Amino acid sequence: MLDAMMTALSHFAQPTHLIYLLLGVGMGMIVGILPGLGGIVGLSLLLPFIYGMDQISALAMLIGLVAVIPTSDTFTSVLMGIPGSSASQATVLDGFPLAKKGHGARALGAAFSASLVGGLVGAVILTGFVVIARPLILAFGSAELFMLAVLGLSMVGVLAGKSLPKGVIAAGLGLLLGALGAAPATGELRMSFDSVYLMDGLPLVIVGLGMFAFPEIIDLCRQNRSISDKGTLGLGWRDGVRDMIRHKWLCLRCAGLGSIVGALPGLGGSVVDWIAYGHVVQTAKDKSQFGKGDIRGVLAPESANNAKEGGGLVPTLLFGIPGSGSMAVFLGGMVLIGLEAGPAMVGRDLDITYTIIWSLAIANVVGAGGALLISPFVSRLTTIKYGYLAPFMITVICFAAFQATRSLSDMIALLVLGVLGVLMKRFGWPRPAFLIGFVLASNTETYLYQALQFYNWEFLTRPGVVIIAALTVISVLMGMRKHPVNPVEEEESSHSHNPKRWPQILFAGVLLAFFAFGIWDATQHSFLGSVFTGAVSVVMFVVSAILIWQLIVSPPSHAANFDHEFDLEHQDVKPTAGLWHYVLWVAGMVAATAVFGFLIAITGFFIAFLRVKAKASWLRTLLLTGLAIGGLCVLAWSLVLDFPAGMLQDLIELPWPLG
Numbered sequence: 001m002l003d004a005m006m007t008a009l010s011h012f013a014q015p016t017h018l019i020y021l022l023l024g025v026g027m028g029m030i031v032g033i034l035p036g037l038g039g040i041v042g043l044s045l046l047l048p049f050i051y052g053m054d055q056i057s058a059l060a061m062l063i064g065l066v067a068v069i070p071t072s073d074t075f076t077s078v079l080m081g082i083p084g085s086s087a088s089q090a091t092v093l094d095g096f097p098l099a100k101k102g103h104g105a106r107a108l109g110a111a112f113s114a115s116l117v118g119g120l121v122g123a124v125i126l127t128g129f130v131v132i133a134r135p136l137i138l139a140f141g142s143a144e145l146f147m148l149a150v151l152g153l154s155m156v157g158v159l160a161g162k163s164l165p166k167g168v169i170a171a172g173l174g175l176l177l178g179a180l181g182a183a184p185a186t187g188e189l190r191m192s193f194d195s196v197y198l199m200d201g202l203p204l205v206i207v208g209l210g211m212f213a214f215p216e217i218i219d220l221c222r223q224n225r226s227i228s229d230k231g232t233l234g235l236g237w238r239d240g241v242r243d244m245i246r247h248k249w250l251c252l253r254c255a256g257l258g259s260i261v262g263a264l265p266g267l268g269g270s271v272v273d274w275i276a277y278g279h280v281v282q283t284a285k286d287k288s289q290f291g292k293g294d295i296r297g298v299l300a301p302e303s304a305n306n307a308k309e310g311g312g313l314v315p316t317l318l319f320g321i322p323g324s325g326s327m328a329v330f331l332g333g334m335v336l337i338g339l340e341a342g343p344a345m346v347g348r349d350l351d352i353t354y355t356i357i358w359s360l361a362i363a364n365v366v367g368a369g370g371a372l373l374i375s376p377f378v379s380r381l382t383t384i385k386y387g388y389l390a391p392f393m394i395t396v397i398c399f400a401a402f403q404a405t406r407s408l409s410d411m412i413a414l415l416v417l418g419v420l421g422v423l424m425k426r427f428g429w430p431r432p433a434f435l436i437g438f439v440l441a442s443n444t445e446t447y448l449y450q451a452l453q454f455y456n457w458e459f460l461t462r463p464g465v466v467i468i469a470a471l472t473v474i475s476v477l478m479g480m481r482k483h484p485v486n487p488v489e490e491e492e493s494s495h496s497h498n499p500k501r502w503p504q505i506l507f508a509g510v511l512l513a514f515f516a517f518g519i520w521d522a523t524q525h526s527f528l529g530s531v532f533t534g535a536v537s538v539v540m541f542v543v544s545a546i547l548i549w550q551l552i553v554s555p556p557s558h559a560a561n562f563d564h565e566f567d568l569e570h571q572d573v574k575p576t577a578g579l580w581h582y583v584l585w586v587a588g589m590v591a592a593t594a595v596f597g598f599l600i601a602i603t604g605f606f607i608a609f610l611r612v613k614a615k616a617s618w619l620r621t622l623l624l625t626g627l628a629i630g631g632l633c634v635l636a637w638s639l640v641l642d643f644p645a646g647m648l649q650d651l652i653e654l655p656w657p658l659g
Contacts, residue, residue: 122310
C-alpha cells in the first residue's frame with residue numbers, strides 16, 4: 001500500500017498531470033456556469049477527447065471536471081435563481097434572495113469556501129474507506145458483484161423518482177438499450193435491426209448528451225430571455241469566508257452527510273442538497289430567515305454536494321456501481337481508457353485509486369480559488385440573451401456526439417435519444433435512473449454470465465449473494481412505502497391538477513411495445529445470449545402494463561400522472577415557443593448535414609438561428625458565426641478529423657463517368 005501511495009505521489013511531480021487536471025477544472029468551470037447542464041453533460045462532452053489518451057492524463061481531466069462542477073454551478077443558483085445542476089437546487093432558496101438583496105458576493109464567498117471544505121472531506125473519507133474496505137472487496141466474486149449491481153439498480157429505480165413504476169422502467173430501459181448489440185457471452189447480435197452502427201451498441205457519450213444536454217438546451221431556448229438584468233455582485237467576499245469559518249461545524253457535518261449519501265447508489269446529487277438543507281433547518285434555533293436569505297442555507301447544501309463526489313467514487317471505483325448519473329459517465333470514461341472498476345482498483349491498480357483521490361482534493365482547491373477569481377466576469381454573462389448562447393451549445397453537443405464513431409449516424413442517434421430525453425423529462429421519468437441502467441448493463445450481464453458458468457444457478461445460494469439479495473428486497477419495500485398517497489389530498493387536488501392523460505399513456509405504450517419486441521428478440525437467440533435481455537424485457541413489460549393501468553384509472557394527483565407542459569401552462573412566465581419548436585430546428589440541422597455536410601449545415605443554422613430567433617443584426621450574426629466556425633475548424637485540425645460529408649459533397653467528389 002505504501003508503494004502505491006508513493007507511485008501516486010510521483011504522478012503529481014509530472015507537469016503533464018497537473019496541466020491536464022487544470023484543463024479539466026477549466027472545462028468544469030464552463031459547464032457549471034451554463035445553467036441546467038451539470039456533471040453528466042460535462043463528462044459526456046469530455047469522453048470523445050480522452051479516447052486513446054494516457055490513463056493518468058485522462059483521469060486527471062475527468063476528475064478535474066467532476067470535482068469543480070458542484071462548485072461552479074453555484075453561479076447560476078445564486079446569481080440567476082436557476083439551479084446549475086440537480087445538486088444545487090437547494091442553494092437557490094437562500095442564495096438567490098441574498099443576491100437580490102445585494103449580497104451576491106457574500107453568498108458566493110460562503111458557497112465556494114464551503115465547497116472547498118466539502119471536497120476535501122470527501123477525499124479524506126474516500127481514502128479511509130479504501131483502506132478499510134480493501135479485504136472485503138477482494139473477497140467478492142462474479143456472483144456477489146452481479147447482486148451488487150442488482151442492488152444498485154433497485155435503489156436507482158426506487159429512489160430516483162416519486163413513481164415507483166417509472167423509476168423501475170427507466171432503469172430497465174437503460175439496461176435493455178445498454179445490452180443492445182453483441183452479447184458478451186456468445187457474440188450474438190441483439191435488437192440491432194441489421195444496422196452496422198448498432199452492432200457495437202449505442203455510444204455512452206451520445207446517450208448522456210441526448211438524455212441530459214438536449215432537453216435542458218431545448219427548455220432554455222424556449223425561455224429566450226436574458227437571465228438577469230444586473231451584472232454586479234456587490235461586496236462581501238471576506239464576509240462569506242468568515243461565515244464558513246463561523247459555521248465550520250455545520251459545514252463539516254453536512255460534508256460527512258454528503259459523503260454518506262453520495263456513496264448510496266441511486267441517491268447522489270438528486271437529493272443530497274435537500275437532505276443537507278433539511279438538516280440545517282431542523283437543527284437551527286432561529287428558522288425565520290430560511291428561504292429569505294439565510295447564509296446557513298447556502299453553506300449546508302454547498303458543503304454536502306461537493307463531498308458527495310468523494311462518496312460517489314466509493315461504489316464507482318470499488319464495486320463498479322455508479323453512485324449518481326455523473327459517476328455513471330465517469331465509469332464509462334474509465335472503460336474508454338482501459339480501466340476496470342472493481343476489486344482491481346484496490347489491488348493491481350491501487351496506485352491509480354490514490355491518484356484519483358488526491359487529484360480530487362487538488363481539483364477542489366484549484367476550483368474554489370478559480371471560482372472566486374472569475375466571479376466578477378461571470379456575473380456579466382447573465383445579461384446575455386440565451387438566444388445568443390443556444391446555437392453555440394447546440395453546435396458543441398453535435399460536435400461532441402460526432403466524435404463517437406465520426407459518422408452521420410452519431411447525429412441521428414443524438415436526435416432520437418434527445419427526443420426520448422425530452423419526453424422523459426416532460427412526463428417525469430427519472431433520467432439518471434435510465435443512464436445508470438445503461439452504464440451498468442454491460443457489467444451486470446457479464447457478471448451474470450460468469451456466475452452461471454462458474455456456479456450454475458447455485459450461485460443464488462452463496463452467502464454473500466443471499467445477504468445482498470435481502471438488502472435489495474428491503475430497498476424495494478422501503479421504496480414502495482415512499483410518498484404514500486393521501487386520499488383526501490387526492491380529492492382536493494383533483495380539480496386543480498388534471499393534465500391530459502393520453503400523451504402519457506401513448507408514451508408508456510410505446511415503451512411497452514419496445515419491451516414486447518425485447519421479449520420476441522430474446523426468443524431468437526441461445527440461452528446465454530438471451531437470458532439477460534429476456535429477463536429484463538419480461539419484468540419491464542409487466543411493470544409497464546401496471547403503469548399504464550395506473551395512468552388510466554388513478555386519480556389526478558397520483559404520482560404516476562405528471563405532465564410538465566401542463567404545469568408550464570399555469571405559470572406566470574410561459575415559454576415563448578412550443579415543446580417541439582426547437583427540436584425541429586435541431587432536426588432541420590441534422591437533415592441539412594445529411595444533404596450538404598456538417599460545416600455548411602452548421603453555418604446555415606447559426607445564421608438562421610441568430611437572425612430569426614435572437615433577432616441579431618447582420619454584423620453580429622456574421623461575427624458570431626465566424627467565431628463558431630473558426631473554433632470548429634481549429635478543433636477539427638487539432639484532432640485530425642473530417643466533418644460528416646453530405647450527399648451533395650459525396651456526389652461532387654465522385655469522378656464523372658466518361659461517355
